[in-house]
Amino acid sequence: xxxxxxxxxxxxxxxxxxxxxxxxxxxxxxxxxxxxxxxxxxxxxxxxxxxxxxxxxxxxxxxxxxxxxxxxxxxxxxxxxxxxxxxxxxxxxxxxxxxxxxxxxxxxxxxxxxxxxxxxxxxxxxxxxxxxxxxxxxxxxxxxxxxxxxxxxxxxxxxxxxxxxxxxxxxxxxxxxxxxxxxxxxxxxxxxxxxxxxxxxxxxxxxxxxxxxxxxxxxxxxxxxxxxxxxxxxxxxxxxxxxxxxxxxxxxxxxxxxxxxxxxxxxxxxxxxxxxxxxxxxxxxxxxxxxxxxxxxxxxxxxxxxxxxxxxxxxxxxxxxxxxxxxxxxxxxxxxxxxxxxxxxxxxxxxxxxxxxxxxxxxxxxxx
Ligand code: F6P
Numbered sequence: 001x002x003x004x005x006x007x008x009x010x011x012x013x014x015x016x017x018x019x020x021x022x023x024x025x026x027x028x029x030x031x032x033x034x035x036x037x038x039x040x041x042x043x044x045x046x047x048x049x050x051x052x053x054x055x056x057x058x059x060x061x062x063x064x065x066x067x068x069x070x071x072x073x074x075x076x077x078x079x080x081x082x083x084x085x086x087x088x089x090x091x092x093x094x095x096x097x098x099x100x101x102x103x104x105x106x107x108x109x110x111x112x113x114x115x116x117x118x119x120x121x122x123x124x125x126x127x128x129x130x131x132x133x134x135x136x137x138x139x140x141x142x143x144x145x146x147x148x149x150x151x152x153x154x155x156x157x158x159x160x161x162x163x164x165x166x167x168x169x170x171x172x173x174x175x176x177x178x179x180x181x182x183x184x185x186x187x188x189x190x191x192x193x194x195x196x197x198x199x200x201x202x203x204x205x206x207x208x209x210x211x212x213x214x215x216x217x218x219x220x221x222x223x224x225x226x227x228x229x230x231x232x233x234x235x236x237x238x239x240x241x242x243x244x245x246x247x248x249x250x251x252x253x254x255x256x257x258x259x260x261x262x263x264x265x266x267x268x269x270x271x272x273x274x275x276x277x278x279x280x281x282x283x284x285x286x287x288x289x290x291x292x293x294x295x296x297x298x299x300x301x302x303x304x305x306x307x308x309x310x311x312x313x314x315x316x317x318x319x320x321x322x323x324x325x326x327x328x329x330x331x332x333x334x335x336x337x338x339x340x341x342x343x344x345x346x347x348x349x350x351x352x353x354x355x356x357x358x359x360x361x362x363x364x365x366x367x368x
Contacts, residue, residue, distance in 0.1 A: 002042040005318060006109065007071070007118040010049035010125035011091055014146045014158025015083035015299035017120050019307025020314070021045070022080040024118065025071045027315040037319050044112065045069035048088040050128065054101050058111040068112070080304055083161065083297050085120075093124070093260035095131055102135060109137060116318050120144045122156070123346060124261040126326060130339040133324040140317045141326035141339055142310045146294055149193035152342040153328035157310060160302040162189070162294040163200050169290055170204035170237060177235035180284065183225055183277060185238045187270030187289040191263070194349040196294070197241035198362055207236040208360045210273075212243030212251075213349045216360060218273065222280040224360060229283060240273060242266040242289075267291070309334050 007024060009017050027033070028041040046052040047067045056067035069075065069087070079086050094102045109117060116138040119129040122145030133139040143150045146162035166188055177184045186206070190196040194211025201209035208224050210216050221238065228236050243266050245251050252272055253264035267289060274287035299307065306329070313327040313334045325336045349355060356363050 002040045003115050004042045004044060004113050005116045005118065006044050006046050006053070006112065006114040007087070007120070008046035008049050008052060009085040009087050009089045009120040009144070010128070011089065011122045012145065012295060013085045013089050014144055014295050015161035015297060016157035016303030016307040017085040017087075017144055018076075018079035018082050019299055019304045020120060020142055020144070020157060020311035021071070021087065022076045023308040023311035024315050025076045025311075026073055027312045029073055039319070041315075041318075043071040044114065045071045045087045049090045049092060049125070050094045050105060051090040051092045052088075053105045053108050054092070054094060056108050056112070058108060080307065081298060083299055084295075091124075091259045091261070094128055096260055102132065106132065106135060106137060116140065116323065118142060118314050118318075120157070122147065123150055123343065124259075124263070126150070126339060127261075127343050130324070130343055133339065138321075138323040139339070140314050140323060141342075142314050143326055143328065143342070146196065147190050147193050148195045149191065149346045149348065150326075150342055151345055151347045152337040153326065153330065155306055155329040157303055157307055158295070159195070160306075161297060161300045162196060163203055164300050165294045165297055166196065166200035166239075166290060167203040169288075169293060170200075170206065170239075173237065173288060174235070177237065177286075181234045183236050183238065183274075183283045183285040185240060185270045185274040185277070185285065185287045187240050187242055187267070187287070189291070189294050190241045190243060191266060192243045192346055192348065194241045194244070194355075197239050197244070198349055198354060201239035202362050202364075204237065204239070206239035206361075207233075208238040209355075209362060210238065210240040210244040210360060211349055211355060212241050212245070213351050214355060214357050215245055215247040215249075218246050218276045218280065221273065221360065222277050225277065225283055226281055238273070238277075240270050242269060244269055246273075246276075
């Protein structure tokens with residue numbers, strides 16, 4: 001007898017998801033482990049995240065073909081090296097208060113004969129996963145988000161690839177910034193967490209770093225840039241997180257409203273800041289929002305490895321019946337943590353430890 005497991009990716013895509021699916025499937029179907037585990041598995045990929053489990057009509061062949069993918073070693077053979085998610089994803093919230101379809105989803109989960117469900121998700125998608133667990137679905141979570149804002153894990157798949165994208169993009173921007181003696185305001189993603197700005201800024205050598213965890217003064221940014229100019233620097237890079245805001249102002253978000261979980265789409269603060277610096281100084285300023293460039297591309301070696309470790313870890317959790325939990329990296333080791341705990345609060349930058357509120361940069365020295 002085989003135990004049938006479903007796996008889906010939900011929320012924003014990122015590099016490394018495919019690696020996790022690849023290794024999850026390979027571990028699940030590893031014949032050598034059958035005697036040890038005492039069970040055999042069959043893995044069903046669900047297309048487009050929660051949407052697939054809502055839309056699928058398990059008794060209709062065409063619908064099954066559209067919303068599910070039988071996964072075996074051959075099907076996922078090359079997946080580990082590709083970015084994005086081959087399973088597809090959406091930002092649908094099955095518990096949307098205006099259209100709660102969680103019961104339908106659970107009905108389909110049962111009709112598909114699934115005995116557990118693996119969710120690759122970030123804060124919101126794993127929040128929905130936890131609610132499904134509370135309603136009786138055997139859930140295992142795998143943390144993935146370029147924001148790296150989930151508590152109870154030192155890593156979320158996709159973060160390292162996004163950091164590398166930021167670093168490469170700033171390398172390009174530096175060249176034109178230097179040619180023209182310009183200031184470049186570079187806006188990165190990260191939602192309410194400043195990790196991408198802080199560590200992307202560190203990696204790319206940004207001169208000013210602005211994070212959501214500390215509201216900045218526009219005048220201070222201008223002052224720091226002018227000081228650099230006076231010191232003979234031809235150009236400067238300002239790395240700003242999409243969630244950062246000037247003191248006394250609200251976050252700047254796009255006009256397209258909110259996602260299925262009620263979050264505004266952040267974006268535009270870099271453009272606003274660029275205009276303000278331009279007004280306050282004689283510096284020539286340009287603005288670039290890196291946006292989804294941070295989410296595309298191939299996974300870095302680290303994301304492939306973490307996808308592998310999280311994928312295999314998730315399968316071990318199923319074997320051990322560790323449901324309602326998320327695979328996690330803690331102090332260099334793979335472990336599992338209760339989803340409830342991981343979702344209690346966002347993991348944000350600890351300003352006192354990592355950030356200079358005076359100079360708007362990371363705290364690099366042992367003694368500052
Ligand atoms: O959560 C990942 C993330 O990339 C955020 O950093 C960003 O605010 C958001 O997703 C963008 O979402 P979308 O891809 O739906 O525009």
